[in-house]
Amino acid sequence: MRIFKSILRKLKLGGVFYWLFGTLITLIFAFPMIFMMVSSLKPDQQIFVDLKSFQAFIPAGDVSIQNYENVFKQVPVFTFLLNSAVTSAIVVALGLVVNSLAGFALSRVSWKGQGIVLGLLIAMLMVPFETIAIPMVYLVSKLPWVGLESGSLIFKEGMMNSFEVQILPFVASAFSIFLFVQYFKSIPKELDEAALIDGASWFTIYRRVIMPLAGPAFATCAILNFLPIWNAYLWPIMVIQEENLRPVQVGLQYFFQMNVQWGEIMAYTTIITLPVLVLFVAFQRAFVASIASSGVKG
Amino acid sequence: MTQLKSGRPKHRMSALKRAEAHFGRLAILPALILILVFLVTPTLLAFGLSVFNARLVSPNPPEFVGLDNFSRLLSVDFRVIDAIKDDAGHLLKDEAGAFTFPTTRAIQTGVDILHRKGELLSWTIDGGTRKAIILAGDPLFWKSLWNTTIFVLIVVPIQAGIALGLALFVNIKRRGANFFRTIIFIPVVTSMIVISILWLFMYQKEGLINSLLSSFIPGYVPVDWLGNPDTALGAIIFMSIWQAVGFHMIIWLSGLQTIAGELYEAAKIDGANAIQRFTNVTWPGLKNTRIFVLITITIAAFGLFAQVNVMTKGGPLDSTTTLVYQAFLAAYGRQQMGYGSTIAVVFFVIVLVVSLVQRFLTRDKD
Numbered sequence: 001m002r003i004f005k006s007i008l009r010k011l012k013l014g015g016v017f018y019w020l021f022g023t024l025i026t027l028i029f030a031f032p033m034i035f036m037m038v039s040s041l042k043p044d045q046q047i048f049v050d051l052k053s054f055q056a057f058i059p060a061g062d063v064s065i066q067n068y069e070n071v072f073k074q075v076p077v078f079t080f081l082l083n084s085a086v087t088s089a090i091v092v093a094l095g096l097v098v099n100s101l102a103g104f105a106l107s108r109v110s111w112k113g114q115g116i117v118l119g120l121l122i123a124m125l126m127v128p129f130e131t132i133a134i135p136m137v138y139l140v141s142k143l144p145w146v147g148l149e150s151g152s153l154i155f156k157e158g159m160m161n162s163f164e165v166q167i168l169p170f171v172a173s174a175f176s177i178f179l180f181v182q183y184f185k186s187i188p189k190e191l192d193e194a195a196l197i198d199g200a201s202w203f204t205i206y207r208r209v210i211m212p213l214a215g216p217a218f219a220t221c222a223i224l225n226f227l228p229i230w231n232a233y234l235w236p237i238m239v240i241q242e243e244n245l246r247p248v249q250v251g252l253q254y255f256f257q258m259n260v261q262w263g264e265i266m267a268y269t270t271i272i273t274l275p276v277l278v279l280f281v282a283f284q285r286a287f288v289a290s291i292a293s294s295g296v297k298g
Numbered sequence: 299m300t301q302l303k304s305g306r307p308k309h310r311m312s313a314l315k316r317a318e319a320h321f322g323r324l325a326i327l328p329a330l331i332l333i334l335v336f337l338v339t340p341t342l343l344a345f346g347l348s349v350f351n352a353r354l355v356s357p358n359p360p361e362f363v364g365l366d367n368f369s370r371l372l373s374v375d376f377r378v379i380d381a382i383k384d385d386a387g388h389l390l391k392d393e394a395g396a397f398t399f400p401t402t403r404a405i406q407t408g409v410d411i412l413h414r415k416g417e418l419l420s421w422t423i424d425g426g427t428r429k430a431i432i433l434a435g436d437p438l439f440w441k442s443l444w445n446t447t448i449f450v451l452i453v454v455p456i457q458a459g460i461a462l463g464l465a466l467f468v469n470i471k472r473r474g475a476n477f478f479r480t481i482i483f484i485p486v487v488t489s490m491i492v493i494s495i496l497w498l499f500m501y502q503k504e505g506l507i508n509s510l511l512s513s514f515i516p517g518y519v520p521v522d523w524l525g526n527p528d529t530a531l532g533a534i535i536f537m538s539i540w541q542a543v544g545f546h547m548i549i550w551l552s553g554l555q556t557i558a559g560e561l562y563e564a565a566k567i568d569g570a571n572a573i574q575r576f577t578n579v580t581w582p583g584l585k586n587t588r589i590f591v592l593i594t595i596t597i598a599a600f601g602l603f604a605q606v607n608v609m610t611k612g613g614p615l616d617s618t619t620t621l622v623y624q625a626f627l628a629a630y631g632r633q634q635m636g637y638g639s640t641i642a643v644v645f646f647v648i649v650l651v652v653s654l655v656q657r658f659l660t661r662d663k664d
Contacts, residue, residue: 102329172332292552
């Protein structure tokens, strides 16, 4: 920033150095992705020939969408994409409701036991997911649960191999609740009092007063919940064995293990990365703001 | 009359208070139930399972084994053993001319197979006639702890440092800054599995990294980055930093933007040069950000798993195995929930102690 600027100004070469350094950064951070996308369009033989030159980054030569056709022929990628999309969407939607309500309860109304719940949440912030992943597999394999079997509701043991096992554990998040608590605290308390005098219920205050004012907090929570679910790996490889329930990342792992065609693997990775990249570029500001706000509390 | 007047609002107030408390409890309920079931219970269960020999699928109910899992995981033993002698008392030599030693199994006769230890480290002493040997209940645990520690010690300072440098760079108010920020951030939103497979491809002996290096460095000899025990962990470290550095760049950036511009102006008027302005304005201004970056990178680095599972499976020669990977192998690969939970508990204690020490060292001394 300023330091760089003044160094550059002294060298009287500011512009040149700025753009040189910028180009270098772009190359370092972009070349693997460009290589991935370009390679997905080439047969393996072409990929390995092109490795020897800068052809590796240029979609030239024997270019086709053959790899993509082969991927769709070999594995149900659409099913995987749909599974991940449905799972992420439900986690994000439920997460917004559940966590914002909890944040509201902890920041704008007072009730006995609030302190205990808050303390519990702070303690839970310290537990890394890696610690609870294994006992949680045991838990979800033993937990009494309901399921559908030939059209009728039955009680069964465990919820392995289901959508709910990919959704329920990730809806409530201590971190998201704190984000909401912090945001809601910055909204003046007088708004609630005014609404109460007008005879509004607490739910109306949450829904009609606070929610419209807390857009950024909702966006942040949605983004921070979406990424880990779309990119989830450790959890689904342990609890999902059935192919028709597989999310994209686990599907990739299986596809990678059975496949030796690098072009096809690159096509698969491109297919599952593009949706996130498109979302990221479209909502870039919100993404960056959400990551930034996750650090401010430090 | 006055009594009635003051009594009524009071009554109404308490009804309002009750409604407020009622709504509060109702609103927290869904989150509280989910957190109790899916966070608190597994946390307690990790400790609970660690004293049982529970398996994921087993006809027998789990048996209480006390601290057996912990002693198997953590026990170490130091021995000095003599080289094997023949009946006449002469030291035996193998074809290469070195003295021979009994196997780790032979020196543990009488120990049942479950409690037999494996060799962790050994070295010869007294001119090769004796061997010092460190035995461990689970040698892989100590290797994982070592690898994970190396990973954390290298990743934390380098990733934090590069992220700060990049944040200073993209904070320059110039055209292109936004573009550079976006490019650096792209690996962060990409999944670790995609990135691991992509880099696995590029790290091959015939891969892109070697071909790029050989076109820049004359006489370069291609390295099998992930197939060589000396380079595999380094290759994973490089890739991991590349992937995650954008995340912490954004955190630093948000810290930089909280520092008031007037402070820099004042420092400039006082004649401070660029480096002085950094050490006297920027660095102190980033105190809270610094602590946050330090603690979050440390916790994330301890959790190293996906890269290893995709790229190396812990190899070659266990040079990339990690704590979380070992816990995963025990619990999922061998279905030993109890032992896997024991590793998870030890992992939790290590991470907790390290982050508490970090908090203590970075606390406000005023």
